[in-house]
Amino acid sequence: MEAIDTRDALKVAAMRLFAERGVEAVSVRDIILESGAKNGGSLNYYFGTKEGLIAELLREIFEAASEHWLDGLSELLKKGGPASVREVVRIIAYAPPLLLRGEQYPTGARFLASLLFTRRKFVAEQMRLMNLSVFNRLLAYVRELQPNIPDSVMGQRLVFVAWYMSAILSAREAAFSQSRGNSKLWTQANALGNLVDTATALIEAPVEDGLNNPDPAEQLRAPPRSTKKPAARASRRGRAASVE
Missing domain, CATH: 1.10.10 (Arc Repressor Mutant, subunit A)
Structure with a gap:
C-alpha cells in the first residue's frame, strides 16, 4: 500500500x-x-525519468478522454455520422478530464496546455504510441466535412484549434481552482458553448490569406550577412598616386 x-x-x-x-x-x-x-x-x-512521469500522466488524461470521445462518436454514428464540424468539435471540447470542476484542485487542462505549447511533438508522439483511433477518426471527419480546405491549411488549423481550446480550458480551470469560476467572464454567457462556436469558426473560416500571401514574418527577416570581407581601403598615398 x-x-x-x-x-x-x-x-x-x-x-x-x-x-x-x-x-x-x-x-x-x-x-x-x-x-x-x-x-x-x-x-x-x-x-x-521526469519524461516518463509526464508520459504516464498524459496517457491517463487521453485514456479518460478517449472513453468520452468514443461514446460521443458512437451516438453520432447511430444517427448516420457527424453532420457538421460543430458536432465533432463539441465532442472533443467536452472531454471530462479537461472540464473537472468538482475536484478541489483541477489540473488536467493546464498540464495539457503547458505540454502543447512547449512539447507539441512529444504529445503527438505519445498519442501515436497510444494509437488513439477514435481521436483520429474525429479529425478525419472534420477533414471530410470541409473538402474545400486544402490539406496543408487544415493540418495547420487543427493544431491552431488544439492550442486555442487548450488555452481557454486552461484559463477556465485556473479560475475554478482559485474560486473565480463564478466571475462575470465565465458566467455572462455559456463559456464552453462559446468555445465550441469559436473553435468551429476557426476550422470553417474561408481560406484567403492562408495560401495566397507569404507569411509577413518571412518578409521581415533580415537578409543573411555576407561572408565576403570588405575590400581594403586604398591608402592615402595610393589615392594620391592614382590622381597623379
Whole structure:
C-alpha cells in the first residue's frame, strides 16, 4: 500500500506543479519535495525519468478522454455520422478530464496546455504510441466535412484549434481552482458553448490569406550577412598616386 501511495503522491504533486508553473519550470527535486516522498530517488524508481512521469500522466488524461470521445462518436454514428464540424468539435471540447470542476484542485487542462505549447511533438508522439483511433477518426471527419480546405491549411488549423481550446480550458480551470469560476467572464454567457462556436469558426473560416500571401514574418527577416570581407581601403598615398 505504501508503494502505491508514494507513486500516486508523486503524480498528484507533479500535476499540481506542472499546472502552476508549467512543465519546463518544474524539476524532479521539486516534485519529490512537493509529494513528501522520503526517498529522493523515488521518482526515478517508479517512472524512470521526469519524461516518463509526464508520459504516464498524459496517457491517463487521453485514456479518460478517449472513453468520452468514443461514446460521443458512437451516438453520432447511430444517427448516420457527424453532420457538421460543430458536432465533432463539441465532442472533443467536452472531454471530462479537461472540464473537472468538482475536484478541489483541477489540473488536467493546464498540464495539457503547458505540454502543447512547449512539447507539441512529444504529445503527438505519445498519442501515436497510444494509437488513439477514435481521436483520429474525429479529425478525419472534420477533414471530410470541409473538402474545400486544402490539406496543408487544415493540418495547420487543427493544431491552431488544439492550442486555442487548450488555452481557454486552461484559463477556465485556473479560475475554478482559485474560486473565480463564478466571475462575470465565465458566467455572462455559456463559456464552453462559446468555445465550441469559436473553435468551429476557426476550422470553417474561408481560406484567403492562408495560401495566397507569404507569411509577413518571412518578409521581415533580415537578409543573411555576407561572408565576403570588405575590400581594403586604398591608402592615402595610393589615392594620391592614382590622381597623379
